[in-house]
Amino acid sequence: MAFPTETVYGLGADALNLDAVKKVFEAKGRPGDNPLIVHIASSKQLDDIVDEMPEKGKLLAEAFWPGPLTLVVKRTILISDLVTANLDTVAVRMPNHPVPLAMIQALGEGIVGPSANLSGRPSPTTAQHVYDDLRGSVDLILDAGPAAIGLESTVVDVTAEPPAILRLGGLTRERIEELIGSVEVQVGIDRAKRSPGTRHRHYAPRARVLLVKSGDVENFARVLQEQRQHGKRVGCVVNSSLLAKVESGQYFRVLPTSLDILARYLFRTLRELDALGLDVIIVEGVPEEGLGATIMDRLRRASEP
Ligand code: AMP
Numbered sequence: 001m002a003f004p005t006e007t008v009y010g011l012g013a014d015a016l017n018l019d020a021v022k023k024v025f026e027a028k029g030r031p032g033d034n035p036l037i038v039h040i041a042s043s044k045q046l047d048d049i050v051d052e053m054p055e056k057g058k059l060l061a062e063a064f065w066p067g068p069l070t071l072v073v074k075r076t077i078l079i080s081d082l083v084t085a086n087l088d089t090v091a092v093r094m095p096n097h098p099v100p101l102a103m104i105q106a107l108g109e110g111i112v113g114p115s116a117n118l119s120g121r122p123s124p125t126t127a128q129h130v131y132d133d134l135r136g137s138v139d140l141i142l143d144a145g146p147a148a149i150g151l152e153s154t155v156v157d158v159t160a161e162p163p164a165i166l167r168l169g170g171l172t173r174e175r176i177e178e179l180i181g182s183v184e185v186q187v188g189i190d191r192a193k194r195s196p197g198t199r200h201r202h203y204a205p206r207a208r209v210l211l212v213k214s215g216d217v218e219n220f221a222r223v224l225q226e227q228r229q230h231g232k233r234v235g236c237v238v239n240s241s242l243l244a245k246v247e248s249g250q251y252f253r254v255l256p257t258s259l260d261i262l263a264r265y266l267f268r269t270l271r272e273l274d275a276l277g278l279d280v281i282i283v284e285g286v287p288e289e290g291l292g293a294t295i296m297d298r299l300r301r302a303s304e305p
């Protein structure tokens with residue numbers, strides 16, 4: 001069943017029940033080489049799942065769990081190859097939301113919980129998004145209102161030294177480095193090797209996404225005009241006061257410049273514009289600091305051809 005978390009909605013199944021786990025891959029159309037995150041409700045549950053928790057992993061867990069942090073660690077034999085896509089590591093997270101915490105406690109075991117969207121689409125930040133993508137293929141959707149963060153968790157591989165961020169997310173690199181010192185941020189081929197899920201097309205609306213630099217009015221106006229001249233139906237998502245003045249209307253969305261609020265509305269706005277049946281969505285980028293780095297990662301992936 002689908003459940004709310006503070007990051008995005010998840011699709012939950014008993015992590016030790018292989019039939020249930022298989023159904024999660026099927027419902028999402030998720031490639032079998034993209035491993036799942038196991039969600040836990042208390043640190044005691046780590047014993048069954050994790051073979052060895054490095055010191056820096058402990059520090060991170062103490063500081064940021066429950067929260068938008070996923071740790072990649074060596075796994076025990078209790079965790080199936082299906083969950084980890086044959087890797088010898090497992091990804092674990094303790095979500096900061098009363099609903100999944102209660103579900104996990106009631107079950108007494110970890111649950112897998114990938115984002116509850118069709119593979120490749122923007123992650124669901126409301127129960128309605130889950131319904132739009134997975135209606136008919138999940139038994140139950142628990143609705144607890146919009147997700148507070150609106151972006152997925154930050155995935156940190158703590159088996160490596162220095163630890164590596166395999167996916168930027170709701171917990172910023174800056175806060176991680178304040179606590180455990182410098183980390184690597186994996187991109188490109190290295191990331192694809194270590195985090196198979198990042199290989200696939202992701203976060204993409206049906207319309208083509210064109211990314212324009214933050215505050216670049218000239219380029220924005222040029223791209224908009226070009227697309228219209230080609231007869232394209234164009235929507236826009238901007239945030240700076242400079243670009244906010246260019247147009248108005250339901251195809252022209254202005255998000256707040258505050259990054260945590262922008263993050264909360266980003267996937268939702270892409271989905272809303274997509275529902276208008278556009279050909280192209282022009283999105284203004286954000287400065288690449290803090291949550292801005294995560295937002296830009298998602299926008300770049302969404303704009304990949
Ligand atoms: P999702 O649950 O859909 O938000 O995606 C889970 C993310 O965690 C994907 O990017 C996976 O590739 C990554 N992940 C899960 N398990 C592992 C693992 N054992 N090693 C590296 N990355 C992982």
Ligand code: MG
Pocket residue numbers: 114115123
């Ligand atoms: Mg996902």
